[in-house]
Amino acid sequence: MIAENIAFGLIAVAMVIGAIRVVTTKNVVHAALWLVLVLSGVAADYILLAAEFIAVVQVLVYIGAIVVLFLFGIMLTRAPLGLQDDLDNDQRWAALVVGLLLFGVLATVLAKQFGRVHVNTNQVQRTADVANSVFTTYVVPFEVVSVVLLAALVGAVVIARRD
Amino acid sequence: MLLNQFLFLGAFLFCTGVYGALARRNAVLVLMSIELILNAVNINLVAFGAFKNNVAGQVFALFVIAIAAAEVGVGLAIVLIIYRNKRSIDITQVDSMKG
Numbered sequence: 140m141i142a143e144n145i146a147f148g149l150i151a152v153a154m155v156i157g158a159i160r161v162v163t164t165k166n167v168v169h170a171a172l173w174l175v176l177v178l179s180g181v182a183a184d185y186i187l188l189a190a191e192f193i194a195v196v197q198v199l200v201y202i203g204a205i206v207v208l209f210l211f212g213i214m215l216t217r218a219p220l221g222l223q224d225d226l227d228n229d230q231r232w233a234a235l236v237v238g239l240l241l242f243g244v245l246a247t248v249l250a251k252q253f254g255r256v257h258v259n260t261n262q263v264q265r266t267a268d269v270a271n272s273v274f275t276t277y278v279v280p281f282e283v284v285s286v287v288l289l290a291a292l293v294g295a296v297v298i299a300r301r302d
Numbered sequence: 303m304l305l306n307q308f309l310f311l312g313a314f315l316f317c318t319g320v321y322g323a324l325a326r327r328n329a330v331l332v333l334m335s336i337e338l339i340l341n342a343v344n345i346n347l348v349a350f351g352a353f354k355n356n357v358a359g360q361v362f363a364l365f366v367i368a369i370a371a372a373e374v375g376v377g378l379a380i381v382l383i384i385y386r387n388k389r390s391i392d393i394t395q396v397d398s399m400k401g
Contacts (some may be wrong), residue, residue, distance in 0.1 A: 143303055151311050158315055158338055162322030167330060174334050177315070181341045184308065188352045193344075193360045193367075200367050205337065205374050212330045212378040216385045227325050228394050232322035238317040243311040249306055258305040258353045264360060272357045273364070284368045291372030299379040301386075 143260065147187055154180035165222045171209045178202050188258070192266040308349035315342035329381045329391040333374060340370045 157176035164170050178201045185194035273281050315338050322335030344363040351359015385391050 140303070144307075147307055151307070152312065155314060156320040161334055161338060162318055162325065162331075167328060170331055170334055174337065174367050177338065178341065180352065181345060184311070184345055185348055187303070188308070188348050190348050190352065190360050190363075193348060193363050196364060196367060197344075200371055200377065201337075201341075205371060208374050208378055209330060209334060212333075212381055215382055216330065216391050218328070218330070218391075223328075225392075226328050226331060228327045231325040237324060238321035241320060241383055242313060243316040245317070246310060249309045249313060253304075253306050253309060256353070258307045258308070258349060260303055260352060262352070262355055264351065264355075264357050268357045269360050269364075272361050276358075277361050280365060281368075284365055288368060288372050291376050294377040295379040298376065299382045 147184070150183045150187075156223045159184075165224060165226055167213050167218045167219060167223070167226070169291070171206055171213065174200055174209070175206055180205070187260060189260050189263040191263065192269050210274060304306075305353050307346055312342040312345040315339075315345070327392050327394055329384065329393050330378070332393065333377045337370065337374070340366055341347070355387070369391060 160173040161170050161177060164173060178197065182194045182197040182202075185191075186198060188225065192213045202257050319335045319338030319342060322338065323332050326398065328333050344366050347359045347363045349355060349359075351363075367385060381391055384393075384396060388395060
């Protein structure tokens with residue numbers, strides 16, 4: 140229990156620093172690299188929650204594919220690789236107020252509702268159970284998601300194609 | 303472990319993502335902030351799945367990951383044509399629909 144909490148604390152600190160750097164750094168490529176830190180922290184949290192399959196999928200899809208897509212996007216839009224001072228717009232302070240207020244509201248509600256509720260992290264949710272659930276209860280949404288992915292693939296090719 | 307540890311982390315990531323989506327000028331950075339928001343939602347789904355001892359949380363997180371991949375693909379394609387047409391991906395300049 141203690142070890143779990145120490146691990147969670149370290150991961151959470153790394154994720155908080157990474158998330159703040161993603162939205163404040165002046166270098167676009169660095170933002171993508173800080174995003175890798177946050178996404179790995181999320182994967183580690185899934186391991187702590189004994190959700191093994193989703194942790195591996197997080198590493199494969201997010202860190203393996205989506206971050207590479209972001210780096211391609213940065214490269215293809217020819218962003219300058221050094222520091223840029225104009226990455227934030229004029230509504231920065233309003234956005235900060237919105238973010239802080241939202242966090243205040245969420246934190247109050249969560250603290251009130253789930254104050255001392257414990258989560259059981261010893262019960263591993265096995266990959267076989269996830270697969271059973273996907274292919275029985277959720278088989279229709281699963282097929283719909285595959286059609287959505289195909290449509291997104293074709294759509295991205297059509298949109299980005301040079302005529 | 304307390305359920306609230308995960309929920310607070312998720313809430314913080316969500317609010318950071320909202321700040322980034324509102325405050326950033328570069329379209330690729332806005333998409334990254336949206337990824338932060340989606341990951342916050344996924345943490346909540348998996349945490350509640352572990353809390354209820356139910357795999358539905360993980361299944362929904364899987365669906366969210368799939369939709370996020372599709373969203374980034376289409377989003378970056380749109381960013382590319384914005385760049386091709388305007389020679390810049392500053393989204394404060396994409397205001398031709400403004401009256």
